[in-house]
Amino acid sequence: MHKLTVDNLPSFGNGLESKAHGLPAGTTPDRETETVVFSNPSSPGVWDENKVLANGCAQFECIFLLRPQNSAHAGRPPPLPSLSAASERKRKGKDVNRLTAIEAIGFVKIKSRKIVVACGGTQLRTEDILLYYNKMLGLAIQPPPRARPGVALYPPPAARLSSDTNIFEGLARVWAVATLIQRDSGETLYGQLSGRVADSAHPLTENGSSGSSSSGSIDRAYFYFPDLVIHEPGRYRIRISLMEMDYSCDSAPDGIVRYPNCYPEANTVDIYRAHLTSILAEVTGVDAKIIYPALQWTQTLEKGDLVLPVPALRIKGKKPNELAAEWVAKFPESPLVYKPTVNGTFLQFFFKVDKLAELLIPSILKRGKTFGQNKILGLKDPEDPSKGCKRIIVEFSSPNIAKPFHAGHLRSTIIGGFLSNLYEGSGWDVIRINYLGDWGKQYGLLALGFEKYGSEEALLADPINHLYEIYVKINKDLTKEKDEIKALEEAGQDATQIKNEGLDEQARRYFKAMTDNDSKAIAQWAHFRELSIKRYKETYARLNIHFDDYSGESQVKQENMDAAAKKMEDMGISEVSEGAVIVDFTKHVEGKAGKSLERPLIKKKDGTALYLTRDISEMLQREEKYKFDNMIYVVASQQDLHLKQLFKIIDLMGYKELAKKIQHINFGLVLGMSTRKGTVKFLDDILRDVGEKMHEVMQKNQSKYEQVENPLATADILGISSVMVQDMSGKRQVTFFSSV
Numbered sequence: 001m002h003k004l005t006v007d008n009l010p011s012f013g014n015g016l017e018s019k020a021h022g023l024p025a026g027t028t029p030d031r032e033t034e035t036v037v038f039s040n041p042s043s044p045g046v047w048d049e050n051k052v053l054a055n056g057c058a059q060f061e062c063i064f065l066l067r068p069q070n071s072a073h074a075g076r077p078p079p080l081p082s083l084s085a086a087s088e089r090k091r092k093g094k095d096v097n098r099l100t101a102i103e104a105i106g107f108v109k110i111k112s113r114k115i116v117v118a119c120g121g122t123q124l125r126t127e128d129i130l131l132y133y134n135k136m137l138g139l140a141i142q143p144p145p146r147a148r149p150g151v152a153l154y155p156p157p158a159a160r161l162s163s164d165t166n167i168f169e170g171l172a173r174v175w176a177v178a179t180l181i182q183r184d185s186g187e188t189l190y191g192q193l194s195g196r197v198a199d200s201a202h203p204l205t206e207n208g209s210s211g212s213s214s215s216g217s218i219d220r221a222y223f224y225f226p227d228l229v230i231h232e233p234g235r236y237r238i239r240i241s242l243m244e245m246d247y248s249c250d251s252a253p254d255g256i257v258r259y260p261n262c263y264p265e266a267n268t269v270d271i272y273r274a275h276l277t278s279i280l281a282e283v284t285g286v287d288a289k290i291i292y293p294a295l296q297w298t299q300t301l302e303k304g305d306l307v308l309p310v311p312a313l314r315i316k317g318k319k320p321n322e323l324a325a326e327w328v329a330k331f332p333e334s335p336l337v338y339k340p341t342v343n344g345t346f347l348q349f350f351f352k353v354d355k356l357a358e359l360l361i362p363s364i365l366k367r368g369k370t371f372g373q374n375k376i377l378g379l380k381d382p383e384d385p386s387k388g389c390k391r392i393i394v395e396f397s398s399p400n401i402a403k404p405f406h407a408g409h410l411r412s413t414i415i416g417g418f419l420s421n422l423y424e425g426s427g428w429d430v431i432r433i434n435y436l437g438d439w440g441k442q443y444g445l446l447a448l449g450f451e452k453y454g455s456e457e458a459l460l461a462d463p464i465n466h467l468y469e470i471y472v473k474i475n476k477d478l479t480k481e482k483d484e485i486k487a488l489e490e491a492g493q494d495a496t497q498i499k500n501e502g503l504d505e506q507a508r509r510y511f512k513a514m515t516d517n518d519s520k521a522i523a524q525w526a527h528f529r530e531l532s533i534k535r536y537k538e539t540y541a542r543l544n545i546h547f548d549d550y551s552g553e554s555q556v557k558q559e560n561m562d563a564a565a566k567k568m569e570d571m572g573i574s575e576v577s578e579g580a581v582i583v584d585f586t587k588h589v590e591g592k593a594g595k596s597l598e599r600p601l602i603k604k605k606d607g608t609a610l611y612l613t614r615d616i617s618e619m620l621q622r623e624e625k626y627k628f629d630n631m632i633y634v635v636a637s638q639q640d641l642h643l644k645q646l647f648k649i650i651d652l653m654g655y656k657e658l659a660k661k662i663q664h665i666n667f668g669l670v671l672g673m674s675t676r677k678g679t680v681k682f683l684d685d686i687l688r689d690v691g692e693k694m695h696e697v698m699q700k701n702q703s704k705y706e707q708v709e710n711p712l713a714t715a716d717i718l719g720i721s722s723v724m725v726q727d728m729s730g731k732r733q734v735t736f737f738s739s740v
């Protein structure tokens, strides 16, 4: 961009303005005079309360009489354009000389500092001028002395802003926009003025360099329009409008429509959506409320930054592509977007890049770590923050103690972590729950295994791996026992003794002791659980993930399961089948849907509860404990059926409100997650492996590698990040292959 400083800012220079400024003719105003012309009470631009317009803007104006004469500026005026015979005739017939009369008008609204232009609003139009400051502002406009149709105005119009208060801090949000107006009728002439019609403020400090102000001095800024072209001869006024974006959004003044879901203060793209909506409402004649939600993000940038599917505007009787072409033809010049393009039945919008950067970068700098967050979304009542925010439970990761932390758990951890952060960034109160697999007969078996193979020392040193080793060993023993029983029975021999005293029976009894609250059994189990959680926490911390509640299957209270079972029985949801309790969905849900839900077990013959039984009561417990507004289960799609059964049972039990609040977020499995070493069993191993792989890759470029300060730690972070990013970049429901 052309860079201006105080010294090369084109000066007024031709003496004509001095007349308009009340200075003796022929004098070239010095810089100070130029700048403060409108705050000079004797100048024509004096503030006049009587001119407060209906829209709340005060207007003061200064007419510059422009006649041909030698200008004093250094640059040469551009050559006259060669005019076509037709326009030459038109020009002569209308007795318009080659110069276009230009009038500059400044509008300044002086009121409270509150201002809304783009805030959820519709007002980001070139003709809108809303600058609210609590102190007087001076606006000086320097029009060019000559203007020729079809040739860039020269010297380019520039506007200066001055204030005796500090305006620099708000300057990133101030823009000036040039609009061409028919001199007599006052009509706004879209399409007749081209070039860059909008500019953001360039701070101007006393010493001439851009930057922050020194306190006590007058803050000044300038706006510059280097390439404005008026196409047809005529008499015009150029209006320079100042506008300030207000991203704070705590209130919208009367008359400004707020689209639902429009948060420009949090999301710069919403400024564009609001802006496009106001233009499109005019161009299409469709209600803005229909247009705004129809403007969508694109998947890839070559399709534009925003698209409008034309059929979404529900216009009957015309083909969408014809409508699109019509609208493009009518689309006015915009400071923010290029003319849209038609692609099939879509209108594609491309943002003007320099403006986007000017809007986006200050917003990023200002908001720092909170950039991208929008806490309003999570409010119970967006109009009244005192009512508090909504609460969501995200249940994710949920590994099983003493069993491998497999790829499914990893994906659940990553997706659940992201979801939690997204909700948190959206202002929800997020409760992260890890629902551990920590209950059932297998934990009785694990305790027996520990008696046989365990060591307290090894347990303390590495609980997760040690418990897993024991689990593998004791399961081997169990398989052996089962084989023995099978062999005996096949040989027609009696296997009762093994059945009554074997490992399986002992495990059952041990687990029974656990459910009966036997203190010794419970203490041992709790010890395993605590040590495992401690280690999990350390690993999760490497992923920047934490949980608010380590719940688990063990935490479901027996009395709650009894109550739920009774309720299901009373309501006729469950029934006894071959000594066990089941839910036969074909009896409750008609047709195919009922059939596909199958006939899950609720209680085994021996009266013990199952995975599904525990999930039912756990959900009711969570509702009681957390009084959540929504709950998400992040679980692999392998368990789709389980969760469908769970949700349906809750619905059948009459918890209709609860049933509406719960959601299963599933995902495909990651296949081929084994690694080169074939030793990946736990999250720690996965993270170690990806770190090592990353380190290998880094070493391939030795010269770069040497520049890395702490290569191992860097590789570790890069490895973890790549695992997370790779997961999120793939489609959630797709099963994909991955190998380290």
Ligand SMILES: NC(=[NH2+])NCCC[C@H](N)C(=O)O
Residues within 6 Å of the ligand: 395, 398, 399, 400, 435, 436, 437, 615, 633, 635
């Ligand atoms: N509420 C639930 N059932 N959550 C899913 C738990 C996942 C289970 N622990 C597993 O590893 O398969």
